[in-house]
Amino acid sequence: MNCSSHHFDYLLRLGGSSLVLGQRMAEWIGHGPVLEEDIALANVGLDLMGQARMLLTHAGALEGRGRDEDALAMLRDVPGFRNYTLCELPNGEPVSQVGATRDYAFTLTRNFLFAAFQCELWKALGASRDAELAAIAAKSAKESRYHYGHAADWMLRLGDGTDDSHRRMQAALDLLWPYTHELFAADAGEAELEAAGIAPRSETLRAGWLQAVEPVLAEATLARPADTGFLSTGRFGRHSEHLGHLLSELQYLQRAYPGAQW
Amino acid sequence: MVKPPIATGGPGPDRERVMQLLGGIPDPEIPVISIVELGIVRDVAFEGEAVIVTITPTYSGCPAMHAIEADVRALLGAEGYGRVELKTQLAPAWTTDWMPEAARARLRDYGIAPPMGQAGSDTHRITLHGRSVPCVRCGSTHTERLSAFGSTACKALYRCLDCMEPFDYFKPI
Structure with a gap:
C-alpha cells in the first residue's frame, strides 16, 4: 500500500493520542482514590498502550524508513507528536485548579469524552481500506466500549451525586469541552484519506459522538457546555506546554540509555 | 459458542501434532485453560525448516502475550522443532465467544x-x-x-x- 504523508500523520495522530493518554493513566498507578479505580485506570492505560503499539508499528511499517514503535514513541520530540491536545492535558493542576496534581473528576470526564470518541472512530475505521488499520480498529472497539462504560458509570454517580461531586464534574466538563472541538475539526489531509477510503472526515464522527455523550450528561444532571471558537492544534504538532513534561518522563530511559532493553 | 477461525490449510500429521502440543500450553494467568481453547492460536504452518505459529492477542496490551510466545518457543524447541516463528494476526478480533463449553466449565470450577x-x-x-x-x-x-x-x-x-x-x-x- 502506498503511504502518503497524510496517511502516516493520521496514524501518528491516533497512535500518539492512545500513547499519551495511556501515560496519563499510568500516572495514577498507586494513587487511585480506591483500589478498584487504581486497577481500572491501569487497565484502561494498558489497553491504550496496546493500541498505541499496534498503530505506531503500522505507521512505521508504512513509512518504510525502518522506524519501529519504539522509535516513533521514544525518539521523537514534541513537534513530532500528532496527538490531540485533549489527551496530553495533565490529570489535575495546573489545568484543573483543584490544588492537586491528580483530579479524579477531570480524569474520568476526559476518559468519558475520549472513549465515546474512540468508539465512533473505531466503528468508522472498521471499514477502512487500510486493512491493518481496520483490524486494529475492530480490536480496539471492544476495549473502548468498556472504557466508555466505566467512565459513563462514574459520570452518573458523581454528576448526579453530592453537591460537591456535581460541582467538580461540571467544572471538569467545562474545562475539557473546548478541547473536544479538535476531535472533529477538518484538516488538509482528510479529503485525500476519505477519497482513498482510509479514514472518514473527522466532522462525520461528531453526530454519533454527541449521541453517546449527551444522554449521559443529561442523566448525570450535568449541563453540556456551549461550543466556542476555541480549537487546539495538537494534531498539527503544535502542543500545549504539558506534552514536553510528559515526554520527558515517558522517554527518559531511552534518551539516557539509547537502545536499552530488559 | 462460535468456533474460532483456525485456518484449516496445510494438513498433515505434523501440523496436528503441533496443534496438539500447543493445546497443552496453559494460559499463563488462567492455567486451567489452554491457549488453544482460549482461541489465541490461529494457525500452524511450515516453511522449510521453520514452524510458523500464528496467534492473536486477547487484549491489545495484555502482558501475558509475551509469556505465551515464550512458552510456545520453549515447548516446540524442546519437541525438536529447530526454528519456531511467531506471527501475530489481528483480524478477526479475538472474542470470548470462541471459548468451548468444556473450558467454561473448567473456569467455573477454578x-x-x-x-x-x-x-x-x-x-x-x-x-x-x-x-x-x-x-x-x-x-x-x-x-x-x-x-x-x-x-x-x-x-x-x-x-x-x-x-x-x-x-x-x-x-x-
Whole structure:
C-alpha cells in the first residue's frame, strides 16, 4: 500500500493520542482514590498502550524508513507528536485548579469524552481500506466500549451525586469541552484519506459522538457546555506546554540509555 | 459458542501434532485453560525448516502475550522443532465467544465465572452492572460487581450477596 504523508500523520495522530493518554493513566498507578479505580485506570492505560503499539508499528511499517514503535514513541520530540491536545492535558493542576496534581473528576470526564470518541472512530475505521488499520480498529472497539462504560458509570454517580461531586464534574466538563472541538475539526489531509477510503472526515464522527455523550450528561444532571471558537492544534504538532513534561518522563530511559532493553 | 477461525490449510500429521502440543500450553494467568481453547492460536504452518505459529492477542496490551510466545518457543524447541516463528494476526478480533463449553466449565470450577452470553457488538452504552453473574460457589445470581476491572485485563471482580464469596468474572468481549 502506498503511504502518503497524510496517511502516516493520521496514524501518528491516533497512535500518539492512545500513547499519551495511556501515560496519563499510568500516572495514577498507586494513587487511585480506591483500589478498584487504581486497577481500572491501569487497565484502561494498558489497553491504550496496546493500541498505541499496534498503530505506531503500522505507521512505521508504512513509512518504510525502518522506524519501529519504539522509535516513533521514544525518539521523537514534541513537534513530532500528532496527538490531540485533549489527551496530553495533565490529570489535575495546573489545568484543573483543584490544588492537586491528580483530579479524579477531570480524569474520568476526559476518559468519558475520549472513549465515546474512540468508539465512533473505531466503528468508522472498521471499514477502512487500510486493512491493518481496520483490524486494529475492530480490536480496539471492544476495549473502548468498556472504557466508555466505566467512565459513563462514574459520570452518573458523581454528576448526579453530592453537591460537591456535581460541582467538580461540571467544572471538569467545562474545562475539557473546548478541547473536544479538535476531535472533529477538518484538516488538509482528510479529503485525500476519505477519497482513498482510509479514514472518514473527522466532522462525520461528531453526530454519533454527541449521541453517546449527551444522554449521559443529561442523566448525570450535568449541563453540556456551549461550543466556542476555541480549537487546539495538537494534531498539527503544535502542543500545549504539558506534552514536553510528559515526554520527558515517558522517554527518559531511552534518551539516557539509547537502545536499552530488559 | 462460535468456533474460532483456525485456518484449516496445510494438513498433515505434523501440523496436528503441533496443534496438539500447543493445546497443552496453559494460559499463563488462567492455567486451567489452554491457549488453544482460549482461541489465541490461529494457525500452524511450515516453511522449510521453520514452524510458523500464528496467534492473536486477547487484549491489545495484555502482558501475558509475551509469556505465551515464550512458552510456545520453549515447548516446540524442546519437541525438536529447530526454528519456531511467531506471527501475530489481528483480524478477526479475538472474542470470548470462541471459548468451548468444556473450558467454561473448567473456569467455573477454578473459581472464575465464565463469560455470559454473546459478546456485545453495539457500540453504545454498555452498562457495567447489567448482568447477574451467577456465583461460582453457590450458584446464586444475587451478586454484585465490586470492580469493573479485575486482576487481569480480561476479568472483573464480583461478590456473592448470599454466600459472600468474592470471585472473578471473565468479561465477554
